[in-house]
Amino acid sequence: MKKIKTSALIGLGALGILFGRKMPGVQVIADEDRIARYSAEPVVCNGEECKFSYVTPAEGRPVDLLLVAVKATVLEQAIQDIAKFVGPDTVILSVLNGITSEEHIDAAYPGHTLWSVAIGMDATRTGRTLVFNQAGKIQFGERSGEMTDRVQAVADYLDECGIANEPCGDILYKQWNKLMVNDGLNQAAAAFDQPYGGLRQPGEAQDMMRAAMQEVIRLANLEGVPLPPDNDVRFIDTMMPTFNPEGMPSMRQDVLAKRPTEVEEFAGVVRQRAKKYGMPTPANDFFYTRIREIEAGYDQ
Numbered sequence: 001m002k003k004i005k006t007s008a009l010i011g012l013g014a015l016g017i018l019f020g021r022k023m024p025g026v027q028v029i030a031d032e033d034r035i036a037r038y039s040a041e042p043v044v045c046n047g048e049e050c051k052f053s054y055v056t057p058a059e060g061r062p063v064d065l066l067l068v069a070v071k072a073t074v075l076e077q078a079i080q081d082i083a084k085f086v087g088p089d090t091v092i093l094s095v096l097n098g099i100t101s102e103e104h105i106d107a108a109y110p111g112h113t114l115w116s117v118a119i120g121m122d123a124t125r126t127g128r129t130l131v132f133n134q135a136g137k138i139q140f141g142e143r144s145g146e147m148t149d150r151v152q153a154v155a156d157y158l159d160e161c162g163i164a165n166e167p168c169g170d171i172l173y174k175q176w177n178k179l180m181v182n183d184g185l186n187q188a189a190a191a192f193d194q195p196y197g198g199l200r201q202p203g204e205a206q207d208m209m210r211a212a213m214q215e216v217i218r219l220a221n222l223e224g225v226p227l228p229p230d231n232d233v234r235f236i237d238t239m240m241p242t243f244n245p246e247g248m249p250s251m252r253q254d255v256l257a258k259r260p261t262e263v264e265e266f267a268g269v270v271r272q273r274a275k276k277y278g279m280p281t282p283a284n285d286f287f288y289t290r291i292r293e294i295e296a297g298y299d300q
C-alpha cells in the first residue's frame, strides 16, 4: 500500500481531539450546525488552543486514512456521514470502545476497516476543552491477524504523527481484554457513582465489577479468545493502581453529564452473545438494568 498522506476524522470529542491534534492537515467531518458551534469556541487541549479544518459530509473526497471517534450511540449516523471520504484505498480505524463498531463499519464499507482499540489514556472532555495526563495508544491490526502492507502503512503514519501505536497480530484478544475492562470498570463506576479510587476499595461495587469482568472472561473463552481466568485480578493489581483515584471512566462522565451511555456495547453485547451459549450473566444483567434506570431518570 502507498504511504498515507491524507486523513479525516469524525468525532471531535475526547479521543478525536487527543489524536486529531497530532494529524497534520486532518479534515474534521461535521455537519453545518457542528461547524458553526465548533468555530465559535476554540478547542483547548491541556491549556493549548488546537486549530482544525472542518468539512461537511457533502463536501467529502476520498482520503487515505479515516479515523472514527464518535460514541457508539451515534455510530450509524457517522457511518452515513463518512461515505464520500471512503475511496478504493481508504483505511478506516475505529477507536470506539466495545467489540462491534468495526463490524458495523465493515458492513457498510467492506474490506476497508482495520480492527482497533484505544487504550491507556485518561482523557476527560468538558465542552471543547480536553485534559489528559496519559495519551495512551492505538492498538490495531487485521481481524485475521495477518501483518499486511496496510498495517505497516498505518503504523508508519502514526509514528510520523507522534501517536503511540501497536500493530497487533492478535487484535481480537486485545479487544476482548479492553471489553473486560470497560464492562467492569465503566459500568461499576456509573452504577455505583464511584471514581477509580472508590472501586479500589473492597465492597459491593468492586465485587460487582469483578463479577462482570469474570463473565467477559468466560464469554471470551467460549468465543475462542483465550483471556486467562485471572485477567481481572491482573488488571486490578497492575493497571488500576496507576489511575488517578479521583478520575473516572467515560461512562460515569456520560451519566454525570446526563448523556446516553454505551451500555448496549458492554452489558448489552455480553448478555446477547452469552445467550448463544446458555451462559448466565447475573452481573451484566444487574448493570444493564441499573444503568438503564439511571438513563431513564435523566428527565426527572
Ligand SMILES: NC(=O)C1=CN([C@@H]2O[C@H](COP(=O)(O)OP(=O)(O)OC[C@H]3O[C@@H](n4cnc5c(N)ncnc54)[C@H](OP(=O)(O)O)[C@@H]3O)[C@@H](O)[C@H]2O)C=CC1
Pocket (backbone or CB within 6 Å): 010, 011, 012, 013, 014, 015, 016, 029, 030, 031, 034, 069, 070, 071, 072, 074, 077, 078, 081, 095, 096, 097, 118, 119, 121, 122, 123, 124, 125, 250, 262
Ligand atoms: N474518553 C476516553 O478516554 C476514551 C473513550 N473511548 C471510546 O472512544 C469513543 C469516543 O469517545 P469520546 O471521545 O470520549 O466521546 P466524546 O463524546 O467526547 O466525543 C464524540 C464526539 O463525536 C461527535 N459526533 C457525534 N456524531 C457526530 C457526527 N455525525 N458527525 C460529526 N461529529 C459527531 C460529538 O459531537 P457533539 O459534541 O458536537 O455532538 C462529540 O464531540 C467511545 O466509544 C468511547 O467509549 C475509548 C478509550 C478512552
Ligand SMILES: CC(C)(CO)C(=O)C(=O)O
Pocket (backbone or CB within 6 Å): 097, 118, 119, 120, 121, 122, 181, 182, 185, 186, 248, 249, 250, 251
Ligand atoms: C479504560 C478507560 C477507562 C480509559 O482508557 C476507558 O476506556 C473509558 O474511559 O471508556
